[in-house]
Amino acid sequence: MPKAKTKEKQISMTWLFQYLRPVKGRLAILLIMLLVSTGLQLISPQIIKRFIDTAAAGGVLTTLIQLAGLFLIVAVLNQVITVAVSYLGNDVSWRATNRLRGDLLKHCLRLDMRFHNMKTPGEMIERVDGDVTSISNFFSMFIVQVIGSFVLLAGILGFMFTVNLPIAIVMTVFTLVSILFMVFIRDLGVAPSKDEREASASLFGLIEERIAGIEDVQANGNVPYVMNRFHQLMRAVFLKGRKAWMIRVIPWNTTVILFALAVTAVLLLGVHYYLIGQISLGTLFLIYQYTQMLNDPIEMLGDQVQEFQKAKSGMLRSRELLFHQSSIVDGEQEQLPKGALGLEFDKVSFSYNQDKPVLRNINFTVKPGERLGIIGRTGSGKSSLSRILLRLYNIDSGVIRVGGIDITSLKLPALYRRVGMVTQDVQxxxxxxxxxxxxxxxxxxxxxxxxxxxxxxxxxxxxxxxxxxxxxxxxxxxxLSAGEAQLFALTRVFLTKPSLVILDEPSSRLDAATETMLQIAVDQLMEECTGIIIAHRLATLEKADKILVLSDGEIIEFGVREELALRPNSHYARLLATGTEEELA
Ligand SMILES: Nc1ncnc2c1ncn2[C@@H]1O[C@H](COP(=O)(O)OP(=O)(O)OP(=O)(O)O)[C@@H](O)[C@H]1O
Structure with missing residues (x-):
């Protein structure tokens, strides 16, 4: 089991580092600058040591001035390089993570509706941006601070071994213990950080959902309920955030205590060697300075372990999302036949949730250029029929053929290029x-x-x-008014010159005069394509060739409109005779 876990971890890190591959040139420059900066940091205490020893030995003033000037140059140069390193670190991490953001968004846009029905847009924003930002923060700092810290630690310890062996050993032991401890507990905060990010995604989900539905919230006096829910989610974010933070700071606190012990030991040893004359005052200062310098990289490593825990939880969530496969799989075929497209439903059954069938054994055929009118009561499955035709959902059984081709064997863009749909909502x-x-x-x-x-x-x-x-x-x-929005949506679809068009209640929000005018226009525009019109009003279907009546997910009538109209006991004829359009609505 632990072996499997390690492998999983390795895979996820490799997956993340692939995003750094395109920026490897910049990374190389960054590493070189880091080495130079570390070298400069190590030289500074050496210059001060020389300065103190020269001054203590009564050395010449020119040498002291030269050393002071050198110190100043090194300090300024180091600062310039530090700024450049920080800039390049951020640049590299944003470039790398923006690619990840792009991949996540593209992937989300391709995921099926079943997935999207279960997630709020706010939650998705948190996943595409929030999680990646935690990775980005880690990347920018990780490269600069972790690699920089290791180089600096190696440099300091290396120098110390040339100065005084026992002190170098104390410092090395302290460094190793601190690093081992951090490596050992590095995953401690991953799970609580993941919980924290999940709570935050739910909070964003709520805010987005309620702001999107602001009219309903205000009109129904729903504000107190929303605020109550908001406070509950805020509380969850706070509690989970606090727990995650408390666990994440353990490495930092521990290194602070270890460092205090190490400094005390090094200083006691240093003073001892100075008093017995084994080291000069300058060397004692050098030891003190290097001990202090040791603190920075170790603290940085502690910080990075914290960031790593946050980044790892973000990374796990991003990876989980990216590896979530859409149930809608692209087919192979690139093209539909030219001209108006016929449509065939062959024993099609469909459900949103396995337990409740929405469409059962649907069989019908529409020839190229024909117009089919679909009627049925609210909730009978009319819109669902158009959704499965556009492969927004997979069907449970049966085959849907457009232009004689099974839509599952078609590439999705090939289907969307030729089949247009006007829904009741316009975005x-x-x-x-x-x-x-x-x-x-x-x-x-x-x-x-x-x-x-x-x-x-x-x-x-x-x-x-x-x-x-x-x-x-x-x-x-x-x-836009609701009616204008419907005209807008119709224009949008007809501009694509579709070969099969589905109009879902195309004129439900128009006044009678506009509807008549629209009817004429739609008739003209549909002359060159096959049309499926889902209607509440019978008047909309006057030009339809065939009529399909749906009831509770089943076809209760299907046939040529004129024949059905003439058959007195047909459902359609009865509706026409009574004029009871309410029966449909
Ligand atoms: N996303 C969904 N998830 C689960 N069930 C759904 C979903 N959308 C619709 N349904 C259910 O499927 C059934 C058919 O809905 P559908 O929207 O196809 O009906 P409709 O005939 O178009 O209704 P209307 O005339 O009101 O537009 C309904 O019982 C509805 O509750």
């Missing part, structure tokens, strides 16, 4: 009106945008915007 992104309509596709011309918006009745709204297509929109969609 706006921070960007210009043009970018929002074309979804940042620069190849779509303004002419084509304006023509489509004209057809769909959004042109008036665009012309009323202060800078037309260049108007800046903010994320969230608050600058």
């Amino acid at each position: 706006l992104f921070d960007g210009s009106l043009r970018d929002n309509l074309t979804l940042f596709d620069a190849s779509v011309s303004d002419d084509s945008i304006l023509k489509t918006t004209e057809q769909l009745g959004l042109r008036k709204w665009i012309d009323a915007q202060p800078s037309g297509l260049d108007t800046h929109l903010t994320a969230g969609g608050s600058s």
Whole structure:
């Protein structure tokens, strides 16, 4: 078991260090500068020793002035290099971790909806940025401080062995004990730090969720509840953070105590050797100075053990996320057949959670260019049907074919390029009106945008915007009314010239006049593609070729619209006769 654990640790460190590979040139420069800086730090006490011994022996003033000047030059140079080292350390760590952030975000964007349904966006932000920042802090300091500390320790101890053997042995023993202790307990704080980060991710999740739903929170007088929940989560962050911190500071506290013991021993020995005349006053100062210098790298190593524990927990969480496989696997096929695409559902069953089937044994076919209207009561599974068609979820059994090809054997971009969907919710992104309509596709011309918006009745709204297509929109969609948002979403999809389009309640939020106008436009735009229209109102389906009626996840009727309308006992005909659209809603 411990062996397996060590292997796991090695794998995770190797995984992390791959992000340093592209910055290895900068790393090499950093290491050289570290060596120079350490060398300069070691030389300074030697200059002071010479100065004291020369002064004590009544040496010439010029030599003393030269030594003082040399000391000043070394000190300034060391400071310059220290600043450069710190800059380069941060530069290296940000470059490396930004790649990791990019990989995490890309991976998250590809993860399936089942995963995203279980995580709040705030939680994901913490994972893509918060966890990586702890790694980044560690990287920047680790390289500079850990490597620098080891070089400095080796230098100090090396010099001490040339000065006085017993004192050098005391210092070496102290250093080894301190380092061994830190190595021994380095993982102590990883688990509590992971708990701390998890609590913090939940807190961010709550804040993001409630701010995103601010209208509902305010309108329903939900603020006291949100605040109560907020305090509970804050308390968890505080308690877990405090515990993690207390465990993480153990190495630091221990080295402080060890250091106090070592300094006392070294000073007693030093004074003893000075009194019996074995070392000069300058050498005694040198010993004192080197003992003091020993404290810095050991303290830094202690700090880094703390950072390491935080970074390790961040690293474990990042790695866990990166290794989480999406259940939606890309297929091999790159292309769908040209022109309007047919659609076939062959014995398809689907559930969000294994225990509750949402769609059962769905069978139907839509030929290229046909229009299918889907009706059914709320919760009957209409939107779920469109979601599985776009592979937002995997189905439990059966096959869905688009253009005769099983969608699981298609590459996802090949599917998304040709199949468009207008949902009931429209998400706006921070960007210009043009970018929002074309979804940042620069190849779509303004002419084509304006023509489509004209057809769909959004042109008036665009012309009323202060800078037309260049108007800046903010994320969230608050600058559009619900009806305008629906027109917006339709424009967005038709600009991509889809070969199969799914319209989920395309006109539910429009007034009667706008709806009629929209109906004509959509009819025109759908002439070149296959259309699936999920509708609450029967009027929306007047131009549909086929009708599918869903009830509780099953097809209770499917057929040619005109035939169903003429068959008096059909579900569709009964709805038409009674005009009871409420039956659908
Ligand atoms: N993300 C989800 N996770 C779990 N269950 C879900 C999820 N989305 C929908 N459901 C459930 O699946 C069933 C079908 O929902 P669906 O949204 O497909 O219905 P619908 O016919 O489109 O309803 P509406 O007309 O209100 O849009 C419902 O019982 C719903 O509670």
